[in-house]
Amino acid sequence: xxxxxxxxxxxxxxxxxxxxxxxxxxxxxxxxxxxxxxxxxxxxxxxxxxxxxxxxxxxxxxxxxxxxxxxxxxxxxxxxxxxxxxxxxxxxxxxxxxxxxxxxxxxxxxxxxxxxxxxxxxxxxxxxxxxxxxxxxxxxxxxxxxxxxxxxxxxxxx
Numbered sequence: 024x025x026x027x028x029x030x031x032x033x034x035x036x037x038x039x040x041x042x043x044x045x046x047x048x049x050x051x052x053x054x055x056x057x058x059x060x061x062x063x064x065x066x067x068x069x070x071x072x073x074x075x076x077x078x079x080x081x082x083x084x085x086x087x088x089x090x091x092x093x094x095x096x097x098x099x100x101x102x103x104x105x106x107x108x109x110x111x112x113x114x115x116x117x118x119x120x121x122x123x124x125x126x127x128x129x130x131x132x133x134x135x136x137x138x139x140x141x142x143x144x145x146x147x148x149x150x151x152x153x154x155x156x157x158x159x160x161x162x163x164x165x166x167x168x169x170x171x172x173x174x175x176x177x178x179x180x181x
Contacts, residue, residue, distance in 0.1 A: 077136040082125035
């Protein structure tokens with residue numbers, strides 16, 4: 024790709040060029056979340072865990088979080104410690120298994136995540152509102168085709 028002129032969509036032919044264009048398109052969304060987390064002194068690794076807990080919408084066992092993130096239980100303990108110090112999550116005993124501990128998002132953590140969601144939604148609206156309804160449907164179809172299969176599922180792309 025030439026750096027001295029604007030490249031049109033019809034000129035994007037290599038996988039690298041397409042991925043670069045996609046990355047440049049969504050980077051403002053990612054930067055927004057990163058800026059909010061950084062402003063609240065939440066490192067990326069803790070931000071990922073907080074986001075997962077928020078999106079699950081229910082308390083999660085520490086062991087489940089370790090499996091989800093493919094890390095050791097000790098690593099999850101360290102991440103939860105940091106989030107708990109900031110008042111973003113809390114630990115409670117699991118009523119179904121007294122050996123287990125549940126982690127849930129606090130009101131402060133929910134407020135932080137809503138701030139991120141609000142900003143991300145505003146940026147997404149500004150981005151996607153440039154597309155017609157038919158273009159949105161086609162874009163969603165193409166993204167579905169590119170989306171990786173969930174862990175454990177195998178198969179070749181369609």
